[in-house]
Amino acid sequence: MCNGSVRARGPANIVDxxxxxxxxxxxxxxxxxxxxxxxxxxxxLAAELIDMRGVTLFCRPRRFGKSTALRMLQSYFxxxxxxxxxxxxxxxxxxxxxxxxxxxxxxxxxxxxIYLGLNACGGDTWEATKxxxx
Numbered sequence: 001m002c003n004g005s006v007r008a009r010g011p012a013n014i015v016d017x018x019x020x021x022x023x024x025x026x027x028x029x030x031x032x033x034x035x036x037x038x039x040x041x042x043x044x045l046a047a048e049l050i051d052m053r054g055v056t057l058f059c060r061p062r063r064f065g066k067s068t069a070l071r072m073l074q075s076y077f078x079x080x081x082x083x084x085x086x087x088x089x090x091x092x093x094x095x096x097x098x099x100x101x102x103x104x105x106x107x108x109x110x111x112x113x114i115y116l117g118l119n120a121c122g123g124d125t126w127e128a129t130k131x132x133x134x
Contacts, residue, residue: 013041013096025063030071034091042069043097046076047104067119078113 016038024037033039042065049056058066076097080087087109092098098105123129 015039015041028067028071030075031091033068041096043095045069046073046097047100050104050107074113074115076108077111079109079111
């Protein structure tokens with residue numbers, strides 16, 4: 001799945017809950033995107049990952065929604081922790097994954113998630129990049 005997309009399961013579902021028609025440029029928070037912006041429903045990516053298991057590489061061009069898709073997966077799988085991580089089930093109501101079946105919804109909010117963002121890391125040499133990551 002190097003292209004970062006799900007297998008075609010019908011027409012694309014465009015979601016705009018506020019009806020404002022604003023595209024979320026530069027916004028990675030799935031909660032913000034789901035509540036306030038226009039986006040393409042890629043929640044079936046969670047179902048595909050559950051079915052596949054193993055390692056998945058998401059390689060798409062810049063500005064193609066990789067970070068938003070990964071934040072969506074984090075929001076879907078991450079277990080709520082009182083006082084720290086809210087229950088995000090309402091974000092997925094009416095989206096494709098909510099109609100995919102109980103097998104997939106039972107995985108929602110059931111896992112600890114570690115999210116490592118490396119977009120601020122870098123350098124001109126390997127040593128500089130390694131120091132930035134450390």
